[in-house]
Amino acid sequence: MKGEAGMECTLNVNGRTHTLLVRPDETLLDALRDRLHLTGTKEGCGEGDCGACTLQVDGRAVNACLLLAADAEGRDIRTVEGLVQDGDLNPVQEAFVDSGGIQCGFCIPGMIMSADALLRSNPDPSDQEIQEALAGNLCRCTGYIKIFQSVRAAAEAMAGSK
């Protein structure tokens, strides 16, 4: 049984501030999708096992389904929509497109958010480190080879453009 959306909270999402009313136990995932209409972040399992809802909070990849929206006040939240720069896909997004890393696409925003977080802190990861960084993101379309190749291509593109 759901309670009232009676709690006001202010969220900083993709560099913009939004004030909204949420239920006390409403997850960040639901608030982003249903109230802010940022549907790039997906719900797969709803319990932190699949990673489809991965986004970045204060630069770290986290599961949006496990955060309460009202408890995310004051933090820097970035969704896959926020990676786009001046209308252009960021290098990680571009690499997934160019490398054929996308099948049905459902796991991809989460994969990209985890990969993007990896490359910001570790621009030259080993193959092992790429796999470990994506260990919390499941793909059911047979993934993972082209996904890892996409992350490798992104790392190379980002290194090459420096």
Next chain:
Amino acid sequence: MVKELFRPAGKEEAVALLTEHQGKAKVLAGGTDLVVLLRAGKVTPEIVVSLNRIDELRSLSFNPDDGLRIGALVTHSELIENDDVRARYPVLVETGKTIAGPPVRNAASVAGNLCHAAPSADFAPPFLALDASVVLFGPGGERTVPLNEFFLGPNQTALAGDEILTEIRVPTPTEGSGANYQKLGIRSAMEIAMVGVAASMTVNNETCSMVRVALGAVAPTPFLVKSAAAAVEGNAPSAEVFARAGEAAAAESKPIDDIRASGTYRRKMVAVLTRRALAQASSR
């Protein structure tokens, strides 16, 4: 149905809320256990008290006199990445890396792993082996509880309804000491332990001392196995000695059959993992 979420700025305020709403409140840290339970309807608090605005709980520090102090909100990732932890408590790093995956580790608090007190909590055996204690804060003030007195049953701890855990304390390792955690499972991530074994010892002049062996996932709570430690204490490290300790640990374990493994298999694996954990700990 959760009626209200409070986000107190200090631990006194948090405890006051827990006292006022005793029996109807749950504490929120990283959320990776609580939010799952809330969404599944397995817990139904009226009130949730978030600790996430209490900055003093984010502290993580080491000094040789006090040892390691882990604030209640320190995440798995923060612990794993800390230079002092990597240098002096590598067992905690290797344990952290076996838990879930990066998005969960970036949010989940180490303290929450202990407070949720699943019988299989991965951090429990290593902290028991390291002789850790926990600091609890309530209306009467602070008290320190040795970790081996903290776990009372599945998801039950010594925390009173109006107390919060504020800090985990780990003594400075003695010279010549080493520890190891062995986790049994079929995947390399996103998995609950079928069996968990931690061992810690000091080896000087070919003699093992201060030996501690702890088991997880094979009893209602994680626990120290005194007989396994006694089988090693005072002896030179050897495969035979570790094998005897393994048998002792297996004999004291009380694993159940569940979807992940049978009790019979788990008991046999306790012996194997205890040998391995002791061997690894002795070689550090």
